[in-house]
Amino acid sequence: MNNVYFRLKCLWGGIIILVFGLGVWGLWQQKEAVHQPSRAVGEKICPTCPVVIKGISYHDVKGGRRAYSFKADEFKIHPRAFGVFLIQPIKEATLINAFIEVYLSTQGNSAQEVDLFPSSFSSSLTSSSDPEAKKLSMSGIGVITRLVFKNLHLNIYKGEVLTIAIVADEAFTNLKNKETVLKGFQIEHKPSRKFIKTRSATWDAREKIFKIPGEYIAVTPKGTAKGHGIKVNLNFKVEKMYS
Amino acid sequence: MTIKRLFIFLGIFIFLILSLAGCSSSGGSESSCATLSCLVTSGLDSLSQGNVTEAKDYFKAAVDNYPGDSTNDGDTARFFYAFTRIAGINLNSDGNSADLNSMGDILDRADCSAGGRNIINLELTMTCPGLSSATSSATIHSSPSALASDFPTGTQMQTFVYNVIRPELEAALVNLNGVSASFTRTWTNPIDSKSYISDYADVLVLRAAIKGALAAIHMQHTYNLNADIDVEVNDTDNTVQTFLSRNTDFLKLMAGDYSTSRNTAKTYLGQVADDLSAAIDKIKTRNTAAYFINLVDMTTPEIDDAKAKIASGKSSLTGQTTIDDRGTVSTADDIIINLSFFFAGLDLRALLPAFTGNTPGGLPDPTMGGIIVGGTDTNGNGIPDILE
Numbered sequence: 001m002n003n004v005y006f007r008l009k010c011l012w013g014g015i016i017i018l019v020f021g022l023g024v025w026g027l028w029q030q031k032e033a034v035h036q037p038s039r040a041v042g043e044k045i046c047p048t049c050p051v052v053i054k055g056i057s058y059h060d061v062k063g064g065r066r067a068y069s070f071k072a073d074e075f076k077i078h079p080r081a082f083g084v085f086l087i088q089p090i091k092e093a094t095l096i097n098a099f100i101e102v103y104l105s106t107q108g109n110s111a112q113e114v115d116l117f118p119s120s121f122s123s124s125l126t127s128s129s130d131p132e133a134k135k136l137s138m139s140g141i142g143v144i145t146r147l148v149f150k151n152l153h154l155n156i157y158k159g160e161v162l163t164i165a166i167v168a169d170e171a172f173t174n175l176k177n178k179e180t181v182l183k184g185f186q187i188e189h190k191p192s193r194k195f196i197k198t199r200s201a202t203w204d205a206r207e208k209i210f211k212i213p214g215e216y217i218a219v220t221p222k223g224t225a226k227g228h229g230i231k232v233n234l235n236f237k238v239e240k241m242y243s
Numbered sequence: 244m245t246i247k248r249l250f251i252f253l254g255i256f257i258f259l260i261l262s263l264a265g266c267s268s269s270g271g272s273e274s275s276c277a278t279l280s281c282l283v284t285s286g287l288d289s290l291s292q293g294n295v296t297e298a299k300d301y302f303k304a305a306v307d308n309y310p311g312d313s314t315n316d317g318d319t320a321r322f323f324y325a326f327t328r329i330a331g332i333n334l335n336s337d338g339n340s341a342d343l344n345s346m347g348d349i350l351d352r353a354d355c356s357a358g359g360r361n362i363i364n365l366e367l368t369m370t371c372p373g374l375s376s377a378t379s380s381a382t383i384h385s386s387p388s389a390l391a392s393d394f395p396t397g398t399q400m401q402t403f404v405y406n407v408i409r410p411e412l413e414a415a416l417v418n419l420n421g422v423s424a425s426f427t428r429t430w431t432n433p434i435d436s437k438s439y440i441s442d443y444a445d446v447l448v449l450r451a452a453i454k455g456a457l458a459a460i461h462m463q464h465t466y467n468l469n470a471d472i473d474v475e476v477n478d479t480d481n482t483v484q485t486f487l488s489r490n491t492d493f494l495k496l497m498a499g500d501y502s503t504s505r506n507t508a509k510t511y512l513g514q515v516a517d518d519l520s521a522a523i524d525k526i527k528t529r530n531t532a533a534y535f536i537n538l539v540d541m542t543t544p545e546i547d548d549a550k551a552k553i554a555s556g557k558s559s560l561t562g563q564t565t566i567d568d569r570g571t572v573s574t575a576d577d578i579i580i581n582l583s584f585f586f587a588g589l590d591l592r593a594l595l596p597a598f599t600g601n602t603p604g605g606l607p608d609p610t611m612g613g614i615i616v617g618g619t620d621t622n623g624n625g626i627p628d629i630l631e
Contacts, residue, residue, distance in 0.1 A: 084538055084549040086536065141435055
């Protein structure tokens with residue numbers, strides 16, 4: 001009897017130890033999973049970036065219809081280089097592989113109200129009319145002076161029809177005057193299959209116009225032409241840059 | 244660039260230069276400190292809170308009361324006094340804007356509001372209808388209305404920059420020259436509220452910036468930049484052609500011997516190159532994000548390229564230098580310049596193209612007085628040299 005009782009006691013003890021052991025092992029595994037690095041093996045981290053977001057998207061709906069959207073593979077805030085010198089509190093925000101869609105109304109002059117580049121997105125991180133709130137928001141990040149796009153695609157729709165397609169290798173939006181300089185710039189008017197390529201163009205957010213002060217190449221179904229100094233609006237109306 | 248935009252740009256540039264006029268204001272609280280250490284610590288505390296004016300007063304007291312101190316506290320005081328006398332602007336009116344001896348006078352003449360000129364938490368709340376409706380210390384960018392009719396002329400601004408700003412910058416340079424190479428200090432900056440280390444590399448970079456500004460001030464001193472700024476800015480139909488016809492001596496060399504100013508500018512620019520190169524070398528020995536200024540995101544080729552460009556820039560001050568080989572083996576497409584002609588005295592007005600409205604014609608001298616030696620269109624026939 002004692003022997004049976006002893007065996008039962010050992011069995012019961014073994015079950016308790018097994019359950020307890022499984023529990024500890026489970027907790028250990030859970031803890032391991034929590035501490036598993038989310039980034040891929042070998043992926044470089046940015047030691048100077050206070051903010052890095054992989055995969056970001058934003059949509060703006062007005063009056064029940066899509067008005068604006070952008071997405072990017074990566075958004076990060078990092079120190080801005082002056083020459084080669086990085087001054088730690090002076091930052092810039094970078095969007096890598098950015099894709100922007102702007103939907104203009106087919107009625108009225110909605111092009112006059114459009115803000116092509118989401119400058120308010122990054123400036124809102126550190127801007128506030130309240131000085132105390134601004135000081136708090138700057139804390140840990142610093143001052144963001146410009147927005148940088150690496151590999152930018154920008155599509156402009158009239159209603160649901162794609163009318164303008166813009167590509168730039170790089171774009172730099174000055175967050176003070178909202179002016180954007182686009183490098184390796186190409187603008188295409190889809191309905192007429194005309195496009196213009198240039199090394200550098202500027203988006204004037206006030207006049208809602210692209211300015212191409214230097215040389216450009218224009219390609220249309222009728223042929224190719226070179227020139228310099230033009231302005232192009234969002235209806236692809238082209239004017240001389242200088243009066 | 245339209246004339247209005249040109250002047251807005253000049254206005255911003257001048258504002259930035261003028262902002263260097265850090266005439267000291269008396270805070271009084273520095274008198275509670277009896278030691279150098281107290282003054283330095285209190286100055287850094289004020290700076291971390293964004294009270295630049297108060298910080299400047301502490302550092303000024305530290306430098307004035309302990310001029311020969313060779314400790315790290317002494318170096319800290321000299322470095323941060325130079326730093327804050329540039330950043331700590333006294334914009335307040337002295338009640339007499341006629342003599343143009345302070346930044347406040349310029350703002351008075353621009354009809355800026357008397358209130359809101361103190362920098363608190365890096366913010367200004369003054370309004371300047373002719374320059375901007377500034378709500379941020381770093382912003383002079385809104386569409387101006389009309390600039391006041393008694394706004395200083397180009398010549399008055401030149402005189403102000405030369406007689407008021409230049410001595411202040413030179414004094415900051417004296418402060419920085421007194422900082423030893425062993426200087427190092429951890430401090431909390433008011434921008435992101437984080438602590439970073441500043442060391443002699445920061446001294447070199449700040450010194451280079453000041454010398455660059457001084458070089459610009461000496462060179463502008465040698466040119467006629469006179470124009471009735473408010474008339475030109477307020478003329479909404481203004482063009483480059485109109486502006487140049489109204490100001491026939493603009494960009495001509497000043498009459499008289501200004502060779503000392505030109506040589507001084509050239510010397511300063513050579514020193515800028517030396518300081519920047521030395522700063523890079525120093526930073527490379529301690530390149531981490533713990534330092535206020537660093538090269539952390541830069542690759543070795545980028546750093547080497549920057550040093551090579553700095554060396555080329557310095558060399559071009561005195562003779563013919565290739566500044567860009569366009570990455571090709573051929574030397575036919577190289578961009579070669581020689582800035583010694585600029586520092587010998589170059590009449591920039593004679594080098595301007597004729598303008599119709601804002602549209603420029605061809606350059607009268609494609610070599611720009613000998614500055615451009617090769618790499619572009621040196622014979623001015625409209626066809627790049629490499630295609631001929």
